[in-house]
Amino acid sequence: MSTEAIEDAIKLVKDTTEVCSSANLKLHKFVSNSQKLLNTIPISERVSEVQVLDLLKDKLPTERTLGLEWCSNSDTIMFKNSMTTKSFTKRRILSVISQLYDPLGLLAPFTLLGKNIMRKACQSSVEWDEEVPSDIKTEWMTWMESLSDLKKLKISR
Structure with a gap:
């Protein structure tokens, strides 16, 4: 509080x-x-x-709480993740997106991009455990690479 x-x-x-x-x-x-x-x-x-x-x-110290990190010295909220993916299936895309816990909605612009990729994957004709089409795979790999940028994000409480 x-x-x-x-x-x-x-x-x-x-x-x-x-x-x-x-x-x-x-x-x-x-x-x-x-x-x-x-x-x-x-x-x-x-x-x-x-x-x-x-x-x-x-x-x-920096404390983890509810999927967020709080740096008590600077009184900032940070996001940290270490997600990687080796498969490019609808199931794996959904899994990664659902692991981004954002109770305050601060990552909404970012997560919406991932959800849009998931929407495109669902519109394709591939099954849940089949690899998604190459255009979706490329878009997904770019989005996954941008996950590392989240650790640079610091939001003052």
Whole structure:
């Protein structure tokens, strides 16, 4: 969550922890881009990468959450993927497209291109496990190569 003032964030963590505790739920694995807030949270309740840091000297880690990466130092959201494809079938195209998790819709212009390729593959007469026609294959390979550009994308939270 985001708050305007650090005092509000400290109160939010305290109140949320108490509410969860009253329901016998342990809220833990905290991470924040604020070292002041992290200092108010017991070390044992912080995410493991933060537990070993010297908050005055060390950089805060990048955390993965819901398929996204959050760089707490720069407070940016990033996308990282390592998808490759060796086959050029409708089934593999659908698999790759569905692996791009984008809950905020930030990649929509990019994913729509992939979905358009999938639409063309479905309109072709090939079966799910047959290789798609060469024009679709070329378009797919170009789109797959552009996946590496996603790691350059950084969006301020």
